[in-house]
Amino acid sequence: xxxxxxxxxxxxxxxxxxxxxxxxxxxxxxxxxxxxxxxxxxxxxxxxxxxxxxxxxxxxxxxxxxxxxxxxxxxxxxxxxxxxxxxxxxxxxxxxxxxxxxxxxxxxxxxxxxxxxxxxxxxxxxxxxxxxxxxxxxxxxxxxxxxxxxxxxxxxxxxxxxxxxxxxxxxxxxxxxxxxxxxxxxxxxxxxxxxxxxxxxxxxxxxxxxxxxxxxxxxxxxxxxxxxxxxxxxxxxxxxxxxxxxxxxxxxxxxxxxxxxxxxxxxxxxxxxxxxxxxxxxxxxxxxxxxxxxxxxxxxx
Amino acid sequence: xxxxxxxxxxxxxxxxxxxxxxxxxxxxxxxxxxxxxxxxxxxxxxxxxxxxxxxxxxxxxxxxxxxxxxxxxxxxxxxxxxxxxxxxxxxxxxxxxxxxxxxxxxxxxxxxxxxxxxxxxxxxxxxxxxxxxxxxxxxxxxxxxxxxxxxxxxxxxxxxxxxxxxxxxxxxxxxxxxxxxxxxxxxx
Numbered sequence: 001x002x003x004x005x006x007x008x009x010x011x012x013x014x015x016x017x018x019x020x021x022x023x024x025x026x027x028x029x030x031x032x033x034x035x036x037x038x039x040x041x042x043x044x045x046x047x048x049x050x051x052x053x054x055x056x057x058x059x060x061x062x063x064x065x066x067x068x069x070x071x072x073x074x075x076x077x078x079x080x081x082x083x084x085x086x087x088x089x090x091x092x093x094x095x096x097x098x099x100x101x102x103x104x105x106x107x108x109x110x111x112x113x114x115x116x117x118x119x120x121x122x123x124x125x126x127x128x129x130x131x132x133x134x135x136x137x138x139x140x141x142x143x144x145x146x147x148x149x150x151x152x153x154x155x156x157x158x159x160x161x162x163x164x165x166x167x168x169x170x171x172x173x174x175x176x177x178x179x180x181x182x183x184x185x186x187x188x189x190x191x192x193x194x195x196x197x198x199x200x201x202x203x204x205x206x207x208x209x210x211x212x213x214x215x216x217x218x219x220x221x222x223x224x225x226x227x228x229x230x231x232x233x234x235x236x237x238x239x240x241x242x243x244x245x246x247x248x249x250x251x252x253x254x255x256x257x258x259x260x261x262x263x264x265x266x267x268x269x270x271x272x273x274x275x276x277x278x279x280x281x282x283x284x285x286x287x288x289x290x291x292x293x294x295x296x297x298x299x300x301x
Numbered sequence: 302x303x304x305x306x307x308x309x310x311x312x313x314x315x316x317x318x319x320x321x322x323x324x325x326x327x328x329x330x331x332x333x334x335x336x337x338x339x340x341x342x343x344x345x346x347x348x349x350x351x352x353x354x355x356x357x358x359x360x361x362x363x364x365x366x367x368x369x370x371x372x373x374x375x376x377x378x379x380x381x382x383x384x385x386x387x388x389x390x391x392x393x394x395x396x397x398x399x400x401x402x403x404x405x406x407x408x409x410x411x412x413x414x415x416x417x418x419x420x421x422x423x424x425x426x427x428x429x430x431x432x433x434x435x436x437x438x439x440x441x442x443x444x445x446x447x448x449x450x451x452x453x454x455x456x457x458x459x460x461x462x463x464x465x466x467x468x469x470x471x472x473x474x475x476x477x478x479x480x481x482x483x484x485x486x487x488x489x
Contacts, residue, residue: 016415
């Protein structure tokens with residue numbers, strides 16, 4: 001058994017993949033559906049945009065099957081901004097992922113927000129040159145995705161609700177899992193790996209380093225600057241905002257405020273200033289109103 | 302000596318870890334007070350558009366510029382280099398304009414074109430340096446006062462002008478602290 005971490009033994013593109021995720025830290029990645037939205041996001045200080053056909057709140061309303069966006073939408077958004085452009089493929093839909101790679105998107109989100117294409121298997125992300133981000137609810141899920149080649153993890157939360165409770169639950173669960181693993185003696189780690197359903201070598205690495213081998217962002221339910229700052233306090237290294245911006249009364253203003261909140265999350269006086277007068281937040285759906293079948297976070301295996 | 306790392310957005314944490322591994326005290330810089338209390342500053346990679354916005358909105362552009370012009374050693378990597386440049390080619394984007402270089406954003410291509418390679422760095426003996434280029438900006442021209450410390454295919458990738466050091470690549474990601482060490486030696 002080598003002393004080197006799993007992540008030090010990955011092929012060379014691993015470093016540029018994780019490197020781009022590093023560059024996005026301390027920033028806000030915003031869902032956009034048109035080039036105009038993308039410009040507003042960039043002007044407000046988004047560190048990247050996620051090109052979509054509909055934001056998650058609208059996917060909920062529309063129902064039916066949610067798929068990868070029309071390439072035309074993605075290309076137009078790529079042409080309209082200079083920051084990285086991400087796009088989503090369905091869980092397990094490696095052909096959608098190949099198409100997104102052919103479009104030269106900067107990051108692919110294999111996302112539970114879209115309708116899964118495979119009810120057992122995720123995309124083998126190591127086959128791609130483009131980096132992937134995947135959602136998780138706990139450490140086991142995070143390490144399974146990293147084992148498949150994800151270069152960034154985001155806790156799932158519950159997209160399209162504007163309710164932060166699931167994002168908090170998933171981040172706390174992940175952090176608790178990591179603290180627990182770090183405190184275990186080595187002989188207990190194989191059983192821990194079995195219980196987590198996670199690759200043993202990655203469990204060993206987390207136990208040694210106390211953190212994930214890739215950046216860990218937060219998603220799903222952020223609607224206010226305070227929500228974004230809360231997630232940063234809980235251990236998120238950056239924040240994805242989906243419906244929270246373009247479903248609010250004044251998207252440009254709110255977007256700018258959330259960007260500031262991620263930078264100054266430790267400064268309550270500054271947050272008070274940032275949070276003033278932002279107009280209506282997205283209406284949202286409380287988690288208590290949401291039936292089990294309407295929850296997206298359970299998608300992913 | 303306290304080495305500051307501008308922490309508006311981007312890969313500031315990795316730089317901090319490298320400087321700490323060299324025995325330096327570090328400070329994340331987000332405010333004017335923090336800016337005034339450091340002896341040198343690293344401007345990390347990330348998104349240059351985001352950093353410029355956050356700096357401007359928080360009235361930090363001018364104080365930062367004056368500290369650099371007053372001689373504070375500063376090291377900009379990737380987006381940090383864009384921020385320091387005199388001119389950004391083909392973009393209408395603000396910068397500090399302190400270093401006599403013209404850069405082109407994302408000139409090496411999108412993420413698919415991100416790459417790693419090795420090159421010699423003048424003044425740093427030993428093995429070639431392993432450079433990681435991520436959606437990297439290209440230095441398209443350099444002024445008379447700018448010293449080229451490393452090149453890739455005849456294009457400068459590490460440059461120095463007095464108290465200013467700038468790179469297209471990410472030395473904080475390569476696990477080799479020699480360029481950071483070189484920067485630390487620029488601080489009196």
